[in-house]
Amino acid sequence: MAEVKNEILAKYKAKVFKGRKDHILEVDRSKEQVIAANARAIPGIMTNRGCCYAGCKGVVLGPLKDTLVLTHGPIGCGFYSWGTRRNKARSGPDGSNYVQYCFSTDMQEPDIVFGGDKKLKKAIEEGYAIFKPKRIMICSTCPVGLIGDDIHAVAAWAESEFGITCVAFSCEGYKGVSQSAGHHIANNGLMKRIIGTDDSDYPARYKVNLLGEYNIGGDGWETERILKKIGYSVVAVFTGDGALSDIARSHKADLNLVQCHRSINYVAEMMKSAFGTNWLKVNFIGLKAIAQTLRNIAEFFGESQVKERTEEVLEEEMAAISGDLGYYRERLSGRKAAIFVGGSRSHHYQDLLRDFGVTTVLAGYEFGHRDDYEGRRVIPDIKEDADSKNIENLVIDKDIRYRAILSPERAEELRATIGLENYEGMIKDMEDGTYVVDDLNHYETEAFVKFLKPDIFFSGIKDKYVIQKAGVLSRQLHSYDYSGPYSGFRGSLIFGQDLTMGLYAPAWKLIKAPWAAREGGEPLAPKGGEEDHA
């Protein structure tokens, strides 16, 4: 199979070849495999990556419902990050819900020339006059850092002027190598300014935070439903349907559950250092994964009633979906999938696909780091390049409210048994002979579809139509093609249904006009359809 990689790379110029070859590997679990990741995208080859602003405003801060997020910059960036990630949110208890809104300073040429901070101040004044928000987050776009607008000073001014919380994020698009830099900047801001600022009592047992769950298509709601059913209290969600008022007291939680490792592991680590909060990598996508996750959480708390309740809920939930699950598995089993998204989902969805008997032949992250592929153990070996160095790494001291709820021995034991504070990466869960590709580009997508012939390609809107027009089913895993939730027990069925309806859509059988002369052979149609008698 090595020729697949070679053939794809052959199209590149020598320099690009050198740059890309280490980002593509064929899985061989007998070896310690190393992949190149989080490197600069190569200009001109149609990367799917976004920018630092997209990671900070679009991903991490965008889903917060109780804060007015103000984009400081020309209009485009604000517009393009307006409601596009399908982060769902219910109004908070005070009725505020800013998720439907887009606020921008819409900078014009004079603002670039003479400085934009006056307009920013005025925009905050106006925004405050209309909405009376308790919190405002300012996110800057490319020109802001270059023309020297001091957005942090404006934020400080707004705090004293209006008595609100106002935090500025210097997340100019050109920082870092992808949206990943923006995640880090957002994480830092939340840690410095929000987490731990509300010390009011939180009288509950089994308190957890859900980190890296952005409630796309309602995923977070299904996850919360399961957690609450078992008896956990969810203090704060970072950040899907999330509120800064909850995040302010997230340090009251006993355990941080990390769903998306890439975008939020910084908060998990910093909260561990500051408050002693343990964290656990979880996955609520895929049934076996959920069971493992729930058992791990129960093991963390260690009490028999939690464990028993966990088993009860697992049994009940599985019983409720088993009929439909069998139906979809029968229809999907034996298919091949390729996944290329984000910094965590490409791993998570392999678990869910496996539940349906679907093999993943190709998986890659858009903006993952080496630890997302190879596991956290490689973090000390990752060489920090110029781009990463530009993103501040906060030094976190122990807070006076630090509390370790595990004894050192127990913590050690849990590290070994449930992988506490660890993530082992995607590669170890993949089969030999499958492919891992970092920062897949347009051309490579096309080439891999041709060589590996997956039945389903999970990706985003930018490459969806390349794939779909090649006759291969393409589902978006960023926005779920307006479907979802896919998480939890109930979400699994929706996922199974979406795949089944996609693969068995009657349209695939009608591609060829019966009266047209054959030209260029048969189209690449997905297998399936014929055996559908339902």
Add this chain to the structure above:
Amino acid sequence: MGQRLISVTENPCKMCFPLGVVTAFYGLARAMNLLHGSQGCGTYIRRHMATHYNEPIDIATSSLSEEGAVFGGEKNLHKGLRNLIKLYDPEIIGVSTTCLAETIGEDLPGSLKRFRDSNPGLKARLIPVNAPGYGGTHFEGYWRGLKAILAGLDLDPTPHGGVNVIAGPISPADARHLRDVLAAALPGHTLFPDISDNLDGAFNPVYDRLPRKGTTVSRIVRMAGASATLELSLFAPPEDSPGAYLEKAYGVRLLRLAPPVGLSLTDAFMTALAELGGVIPARALEERGRLMDAMADSHKYSALGRAAIFGDPDFVHSMACLAAENGLSTALAATGSKSAAFRAVTKKALGPAFGIGQEPVVADSADFALIESLCRKTGANLLVGSSEGRRLAQRENIPLVRCAFPCHDHVGGQRVRTMGYGGSTALLDRMVNELISAEEESFRGELKATHFRPRSADGADDGLRVPTTGDDQAGPSERWITTSPTFTGSEPDLAPWGLPGAAGRAAAGLTDDHPCFGLKAAHGRSRLHLPIAPGCNVSCNYCRRDMDCPNESRPGASSALLGPAEALERFREAKRTLPNLGVVGFAGPGESLNRPETLFETMELIRREDKDVALCLSTNGLALPFHVAELRRLGLSHLTVTVNADKPATAAKIYAWADHFGQRYRGREAAELILNNQMAGIRAAKALGLAVKVNTVLIGGVNEGEVLAIAKKMAAAGVDIGNVMPHIPIAGTAFGHLKAPGAAKIRDLRFACGAHLPQMTHCRQCRADAAGPLGQDQRFWAQSEAPPPPVAPGDGAFKVAVISKSGVMVDSHFGQAERVYVFESDGRSTRLLEIRKVGERSGPCSCGRGPGARKTDKTQGFIERLVQSLLDVDAVVALRIGDSPKTIFKKYGIRCYTAMDSLENAAKAAASSLVEANSGHEGPDLPQSLALA
């Protein structure tokens, strides 16, 4: 908010400059785009265009990083170009700057020259475009892109007699239409650009990553030799108009026309084609005839329309022309672009509005916040534009015709037709059908308001019955009440039990029966307040939401909530206890009309029990116009509305927000809504013959100046009595820091107001659960602070455990118990011994009967603990009880009953049944309300 905001853009109605440039290049054959800047620009624009066109969108970037931003981006740009050429082999590349490249001052033409110099064999033409994101909108970017293409190629001015047709940013389907029309009518033309196939390709398993359709470079080069240019845009910026460029540089005659949308503009286009030597195919006349037919068919519906059109300047102008020629008024024409020409030309094209008696509003530099507020102001009932209007459409319940870029939530944005006779016909049908649907789907709400009769006692349906809640109430005609509903003809039908005494008298203008309306009754008659209303639809700044509504009740008090059955029970008890009970009032603890179903049900129960007692209601008036007729039919005689302001600006200080038909209004909007609806409701109530009192809470420093004006206005509306109440500041409210107005101030104001409107001077600001004559409140129910002295039961009394949530009725399944009331009774007299609290539990009711009942070990454990805690009693009474607790109780000889009665009655009945059983006489004659479980 009506004011025009300068610095904050709330929900933009425009996209960025480079998006327009990229779109222009997509109309060229074998062209690619490269954005010189951060890769996010490429990603965002690709994402955005792909969602609309449902086509692969390839936009390369130079992926500038921080290093490039600081030291210059030429290295990245050259690398990007090399890779793009190697992978795609394009014939022409649009190289555009972005915010980043412009801000760091990249010398794009110089950089491209250096690239050409170092790549001598280069075949691809490189077109530099200055495209700062802050240079305008995507609309201006589009024209800049087209002009840059002409300026960046070596054009051939050899005359050839052909005509250039330049298209604006239109849909691929419209581009295809233009192409077909021109192919038939005008041989030798050049359509520039032509996005029809590149952005709306057919299903093709062989993906060609380089867009090969569209205008070819060789044709573009010949544009300088054309005899004329027809530019289909009125608002292309003069400095970036490709037609103007060709005219200036090569002397090609320029003809400008609006995009051919609608009959008149298509006529103008066809005429121009004929003048330019074209041959109009006979088919066009047939299509024109069909459009005429469609216009005639739909004129009666078109005239209902008040359209709000938003989007690119040319799109908005053309759509407004189409609307105008169909008699469909344009209430609002708005563009996100900054364009004085747009304002002037569009205004002229619209003329005076058709049928709404107000000038249409034309706005540029608009965002959706402005569009939304103007929609409300102008009463728009049809939105025409991009899918970004969907949030506005949902909030305002106005249908949206998606026919512009971007269309993100529906499919088919690329296939939308607006141009030519055929496209206009399809579009007109879509617009008109939305108007018809809105009309057809909202008429039920109106019918309900005038013809609804409740079900009669025997359950027969004797009238039109529609749901009391639902979207049909939110039809456009009801959504925004600014004038009072008129009630013509005979008095609305009363409930089947006839005109009650008090209501009849109130209708005749008598107010003496009510202690709050007539001084005579003030000290003689008792009233009972029933706290049945949870929650509120308005947030008053002097209110604390965990306490009773301060509009009528004493601030700071809080009353337990009752359901309709419990309220009836309390009424019965009050009637027994209170002397001279003449009035039953509904005054909280929240807003009675927030959940009107509960109120209606309670009123009906009480009216059935007592035909004479007067029913009165306090309300903030927000929902009053929608329910006043129903209230009247249910026998309401007295109404109190709290009106705290005369002017919206003052009201905006007093009310934080108002919830109306699922939408939360704030600030001035909320204020106007509240004041308008209050007046509409009050007028309607007077028209229906209700006695109406208006409360005004005097808030020091806030509304002092308006109290008199309110009294005058109310007097003019026919209100019977006014009541100025002092604001009692409550800590924790926005007005908590204000000083309470003194008695002298109140007295003076009451005196001044009294000249216009009789004043109630004996207000006691009661609690929402007050009972008795004014000033002599009594409470007599289970949770009261001073329960009536218990009568000791005689010997042989039984201990009976009764399950209840409210403390009034047996209202809980055993498995949902929150409190257990343990009584002692001998079957005659009964005494409450203790109230046992039951610990928290989770999960559905597990008594085996409740909704979602399910047995799990955890709930099982809860039941067992509860049972264990009750083994000392002789009987258990609950609304329902499951088998497993019953079995255990049985084992211990404890009897289980089910009942739906007051606690005391139930306990007494159970005890009496036990007495019977013990005496060996147990028979089937259990009290009606009790059953052996």
